[in-house]
Amino acid sequence: MEPMTARASIRQQLQRVREEAIVVAVNRLLATKGYDAMTVDEVAAEAGMAKASLYKLFTSKEELAGAAMVAALERALDFVDGLRAEAARSDGAIDSLSQLKAVTRWAMLSQLEGEMPALPSQNSSLSASLQANDAYMDKLIALSNKLGIWIADAQARGKLNPALPAELLLYTLFARACDPVVGMLKASGQYTNKQILDWVESATFNGLAAR
């Protein structure tokens, strides 16, 4: 009996490694080309296996995208939790606005490095399947809740504009994670990543108008 479970465990680990390779490939392709332009052939090639093998682990292209989106949300949640832990250690020296700015910068940097899968534009066939994906929805709601707490706090303290609905603030932060402006500035090739992040952060929180 021991050998059997050991063998099973090894198999599971191998399978897990292959699954992760696939998810990484999907993530990169979603970030660079988007869902529609991504083909399953490309995913298989990049993950180093035949397409049929891939379909043993994931039953559809939509499921592939779902797994990559879940992984991206997990990274975001990890980052947010890291910030919370840091803030707890710093004993109140880090306010919620700084944390929101840090998440925004992290998301934009991920985009610049080709690691942030693009949000499904509404009406895509993808968005329907994502909304039916429990793992995805759970993570999305968890992330929204954690950001929502910071937003409410920042508004209550007068750091974020209290006249704006919290919903708009949340959506805007999500939108920055796949803001085309970031990619356009990078494509122009004249600026460093730090400049781009500083400017877009400034534009997001302080606005385009002079203060």
Next chain:
Amino acid sequence: MEPMTARASIRQQLQRVREEAIVVAVNRLLATKGYDAMTVDEVAAEAGMAKASLYKLFTSKEELAGAAMVAALERALDFVDGLRAEAARSDGAIDSLSQLKAVTRWAMLSQLEGEMPALPSQNSSLSASLQANDAYMDKLIALSNKLGIWIADAQARGKLNPALPAELLLYTLFARACDPVVGMLKASGQYTNKQILDWVESATFNGLAAR
């Protein structure tokens, strides 16, 4: 000879009407579903003709999209020219920042009404063909130049943040025309169009942070 030219002119007008019906249909579909999800069958159905007839007037799906994008840029240029005329009449009472805000609101309202075709996300097969489309590029550059003049003026007068590169300001205004936040707020169904426009305009120019 007269009858022939008269007949030809009538034919041309009929053709033109049909072309416009097609462009309107493409525009609506691009605004609601995006390029990839839009099918030529849908376009033909919505324009009220067979697909083969449509292909007599436009040689490819990419050309369809190009024509719709050109029409959208022409609407934007018309609106901008209208603002310039108005400002000329008002004798300096309307400053460039107000004009930029007005264009932004107009673009977002067009989006809310399903009349603003979505910008091609980079790396799309569409963006390559658009960059090879002279009519499109001419209008795009013309619009960028006119907005660029307002931007430079507003920065020189200290109305727009002079620390931000003009390129970022321009890209940001274009991005607002297809900002997913606008659609998400509308989808929530709780807000009027005016509220949405006011809030997103405020977020864009004044920032999310309290002033």
Next chain:
DNA sequence: GTCTATATCAAGATAGAC
């Protein structure tokens, strides 16, 4: 369990009748 080869299908594009 993995791969080669193939089925299936949707969508862009066209032929040919009228």
Next chain:
DNA sequence: GTCTATCTTGATATAGAC
């Protein structure tokens, strides 16, 4: 000039050998 019917292609998904 317009339409019906068809071609063609590219991509998702699967069958079956090993």
